[in-house]
Amino acid sequence: MSSSEASSITFTLLKEITDDFSEEKMIGRGGFGEVYKAVLNNGDEIAVKKLFPIYDLDDTKFDNEFSNLMSVQHKNIVRLLRYCYETKRGHTFQKGKCYFSEETERALCFEYMQGGSLSQHISKNSCKYDWPTTYKIIEGTCEGLHYLHKGRGEQHYIYHLDLKPDNILLDENLVPKIGDFGLSRLFGESKTYEISKKKGTAGFMPPEYIDYGKVTPKNDVFSLGVVIFYMLAGKKGYGHYRDALLRQNYSDKFIIDGVQESWKKKMEAVMGYRWDETDILGVRKCTEIAISCVHNNRDNRPSTTMIIEKLKKLDARIKEMLKEDPKPPMPLGKLTDLENNVKRKNCHNEDLGKYIVVDPSVELCFPFEPKRDIPCCLQLINKSGSFVAFNINTDPNKCRAQPNRGILAPLSNCYIILTLQAQEKVPPKMTCHDKAIVQATRVSKGFTSDKITQDFLKKSSAVDVAELPIVYVTSPQGPSN
Template sequence: MKLMICSICFIIIIVNLPSTESRLNKSIHPAGCQESCGSFKIPYPFGIREDCFLNTDFNLTCDNTSNPPKTHWQGYQVLNISIEDAEMRVVTHVARDCYTSNGTKYGSFTSSATTWRSFPFSHARNRFVALGCDTIGKFTVTSHNLVDQKIYARMGCMSFCFTNNSMEDGVCSGAGCCESSIPKGLFGFNISIGSENNYTSVTGFNPCSFSFLAADDFYNFSIADLRSNSFRGTNDVPTILDWSVMNTCNESKKNSTAYACGDNSFCKDSDKGMRLDTYVCQCSPGYQGNPYLGCIDVDECHSTHNCDKMSKCVNTDGGYNCSCPKGYQGDGLRDGNGCTDIDECLDSKLNDCKGECINKLGSYSCSNSSAINVAVGIGVAVVVVIIGSTFLFWGLRKRKLIQLKEKFFEQNGGFLLQQLVEQKELTSNMLKIFTAEELKTATKNYDDSLIAGRGGFGTVYKGTLLDGSLVAIKKSKQTDVDVDEAQVKQFISEVVVLCQVNNRNIVRILGCCLETPSPLLVYEFVSNGTLFEHLHDKEEKHLSKGTLSWETRLKIATQTAGVLSYLHSQAVTPIIHRDIKSTNILLDENLNPKVSDFGASKLIAYDEMEVCTMVQGTLGYLDPEYLQTSQLTEKSDVYSFGVVLVELLTGQKAIRFNKSEEERSLAKYFLSALQENRLVEVLERRVVEEGSVELLQEVANIARCCLSLNGEERPNMKQVAMELEGLRNMGVDKHFSSWNGAELHSEEDNVYLLGEGVENYDSIKNQVVITIPTDGR
C-alpha cells in the first residue's frame, strides 16, 4: 500500500496521536516507544525501542503555504511513502556544469545530500547518472554506517560524444549519458562534474553537463536533454530511501514489547540491512492497511470473492465463506462445486409428503390428486416408450464407443503394458492406467481455464483426481493417428524406463491413459512455473517480484546437472533427454528444479556411443555438431545444458529475435564476450552484485567448455555436476579444469548456432522447434 502523504499526513497523525497540539511535531516512531512518540508508524528504521530515546530528529512537517501542501523531512520534500516496499521517495538536486564556446565556465553547482543515519539511500532502487559530451561525473561518499564505521568512497562515470549521430535515445552507455550503481549502506553523498576539454569541441550542441542520483524508474536518456542549459526546466529529481527494523524476525518475536509488527501482520527478513540483520512487516493474507499499526480485515464480499451467483458471500476475519441458500448444497465457489439443488424427495427425512413428492429447484411439493396420478401414469407410459427407443440408440452408440476405446487401448500398447505387469517388470505402484473418463473429470472436460502450459508436443492441463491429489496431464496435439508396432514398443519402453527412474529432480510419471487416439500421460504437478518464466517472464502472476538470487541460480544449475548425469550414467537404460531448455525445467515451491518433457528422449544401449537419428530439439539449445551430422550422443545434452547455464548467468533468452544477427544466438554472444574479456558486461546485474568475481569466472568457464563445438572436447555431465557441486559447497578455492584444453572458438566455428531447417515456431515461448529428417529415427 502506497501512501501519498502530502495532504493527509496531519490527518493520520491527529487520529493516532494524543490530542495535545504539541504532540503533532514529535518524532514518528513505532507505537509504544515512549508517550511522546507518534503511532503513525513508519517503522523506526534499523532500531527497536532504545532508538526512540536516542534519536528525536525524525519529524514530518507539512508546508501549507504551497498549493497543494508539501510534506518535508529534514529539509527534504517527501514525495511518497510506501509501506509495502519499505521505501520513502524524497527530492534531491541536480549538479550542473556549463561552459561558453571559448571554454569559460558559468552557472555551475554541485549536489550533496545527507540523511538521518537510519535511512540509507537505496542501493537497489537508485542509480547515479551523468549527462554530457565532455563529462566526468564524480560521486563521493562520506558517511557513517550503523556500527559507527566511517565510510569513504569515490566513484563515477565518463560520457563523451562528438556529434548527435553518435548517441541514441534510451541508451545510457557512455555516449552522451553514463550511469553507475551506488554502494550499499550509503547515508550521504556529494556529486560534482569535471571536464576534459572544457566543452570547447561540443558547446555547439551541448553547453552543459548534469549529474544526479535518482530512482531507477525516473530517467530515460534523451538527446534533447543535452541541448539545454537546465535539466528539463528543474533542479529536482526523486531519490529513494530504504528502511527496515534492526534484528531478525525470530529474535524480535521473543520480545513482544520490542516487536514492531502490529496485529494481523507477519514479519519478513529484509535485505536492506547493510550487512546487519533487519526485517519489515507485511499484512497477513485477507488483511490490509499499515502492518506496523495493525492491519484490518478486507471485506472480500465487496471486492474480489469467488462465490458463484447462487451462493451468498459471508465475510469472516481474514477471509470469507460462500453459503448456499436453503434447498441447495455445495461449496458455493465459482471454480468449485458451486450450489446444486437438493432432491428432498429422495430422503423421507427431508420432506413431509403423505403422497407423491415432487422435487423443485430449492424446494419440493406434495400431490395426492388421483387425476394427476392418472395423467402422470399416461405420461410415464409415453416416456417409457421414448426412453426405451433412446436407450436402444444410446446402447448401440455406447457399444461402438467401447469398441473404439478397446481399439485405441490395443493400438497404444495397453496389452503390452498389462503383459509387463504380469511379468513383474512393472508394478501397480509404478504406473497407473487411467480411464479416459477419469482424466476428463479431473480436468472438467479439458477446460481452458485449467491449461498449465503449451508446447510443441501438445497441451498440459492441471487436473484434480478423485482423491484430491493434483496432477499434470499432457494431451497430444494429434487426434487421429495410426501408430505402427515399432512406435508402440518404443513408447512402452520409454514409459517403463521413466517409471523406474528414481531421482527427486525429475518430474515423476504417475500413469497414462490409452483409450484415446494418442496416449495421455499423467505426471506429478509442479506448482511454481518454469525456469524460463522466472528468468524472463517477470509479469507472470504466480511469480514473486524480482529475479532469482545467484545462490538459487547456482543451486538450480547444480541439481539440473545432477539429473543429466543420472540419466546418462545411472539410469537402468541410459537416456539422452534431447530437449534440455529452461521451459522444460520446472520449479517447486522451494525453487528446486524438476526436469520434465521426455517426449523427445532417446534410450541408448550401454555399448552404443552414438545413434543416428532424426534431428530434434529447440533452436538456440541444439548441439551444432548434432545438427550437422545427425549423430546423437550424450554430449548433445551437455551443449544444451551449457546454454541453460548461460541463461542463468545473463538472464537473457537463448534466442533474441530483437537483436542483430551477430547477437541473436545467446551462446555465440556469450562466447564472444568471454573471448574479449567482457564477461561482466553480459552478466545480469543481480548476479554480479551477489556472486564473487572468481566464482562467476569459474561458472562461466564451465559454460564455455559445455558449448565447445567439438563434442569430444566437452566434459561429460558427471564432471559438470561434480564441478558445480564443488563450487557451490567450497566457493572458489577449487579451480575448474580445462577438459582436454577446450578453448573459445572463433565466430566462424559458431556458424551452425543459427542453422537452417526451421519447420515450426512455438509462439508461446518465442522458441523455434526444429525437426530435420535423416536416415535414422
C-alpha cells in the first residue's frame, strides 16, 4: 500500500487491534500523541499514533495537515497507511439540565518499523554498527530531509523542527526513515518566520531558534548535524565538541582525526573487518559535514542540496577506489570468489559467481565468550556491472544478520554484521553446527530489497548459494564458565 492509497479506519477497529490502547501495545509517546503497535486483519503490522485531544484544532487545520502527510512519499520517510477522524456526540445531566458535548478521536497509522528508533542503535560513543552500515543510515537520513525541504516543490516544503534519533526509524534492513511530523508545518510564501512558542528538543535546536524563535530550513540542518555527530561520536563526543567550541581551543582537523581514530579502533576489533582508505574517506567527509551543519551562524550552514551534492561526490570517489582495488588489504589467497564455495541453481546465464566476492569465503569465525553477544563481519563485493540482490539466512534464535538482505549496485561492496546471541556456557569442545547461507542473483536497476523473498529466489533462473559454517574460536581473553 502506498501513501497515496491511505484509507480511513474506524476508531472501533483501532481499539480492537490495540487491545483498547493498552500499555502492553504502547511502543512510544511523543508531544502530540501515543504510539501503539497493531496488526491489521490482512497481517500488516502498523504503528498507530493516537493524537492527544487538540481542542482548538478545527476540521480545516486537520485536513491541511493530513493532506500534507498524504503527499509525502519517499523511501526515507515513514509511510502513512491509514487515518481515523471521528466525532461523536454525548450528553450528561447536571442539576436537572441536559448538556451536550462532542468528542473527537484522531489517529494516524504508519508503517511499522521493525528496527526501532535510531536512538536505540547509538551508544555513548557512536552508532553500534559497522562503518558502511552507519554511512548508509547517515546518507538515507540526509536524503529524507532533503526531500522534505526540496522534493515537493518550492511552495510545499516542510520543516521538521524536531529531527533527532528518536524520530528517525529503521526498517528490518536498517534503512532509515524520518517520522513524527507532529512539529512539522507547511509555511507560506516567506522563507523566514518567528514563532513565540518554541518547539523541539533541547540539544538539537540551533541558537537562533532558542534565542529569537527564528525558523528557516537551517534549523533542520543544525539538528541533522547533531544527529550525524551522535552517529559518529555519540552524545559524549558531541558534548566534547561543544565544550571545545565554547573554549575556542579546537581545530576541525583535531576533531576529524579523533573521530577517524575512534572508528578505526572500533572496526579493527570486529572479526573479519579490514579498515581501509574508503572507510577513512567516508568518516572524514561525514565529520566535515556534521561540523558545518552545527555552525552557530546559520548562514554558514550548508543547505540540504549542498549536503546531497557532497555525498554524491563521496559515493563517486569511493566507487572509483573500489573499482581500482576492492578492499586491497586481504591477501589474495584468502579472498575467494563465491563460485569456489557455491551451489548453483539453473545457472545458464553468465556465471554470476565469478563477479561476486564473499569474504570470508570458507567459514565464519566467532571469538566465543559466554554471556556476551559476539559480532563477526561478512563482506560481499560486486565486481560486475549489474545489480545483485543478496539474502542472508541464519537461525534467528541463535544468530542475526544486519542487514539480512539488500541490493548491491555495480562495483560496490556491503558489510553484513552477524551477531551470535549470548550463551550462558561454553559449548562442549567449542563446537557449533550452525551456518550462514548467502544467496545472490542478478536483478534489474530499480529492484528493491523488500521484493527479496524465498519465493522470489525459488523462481529466479540463476541463484548462487554459499554455505558458511559458523566456527567458535578462543577469544583473546579465553572462554570461561
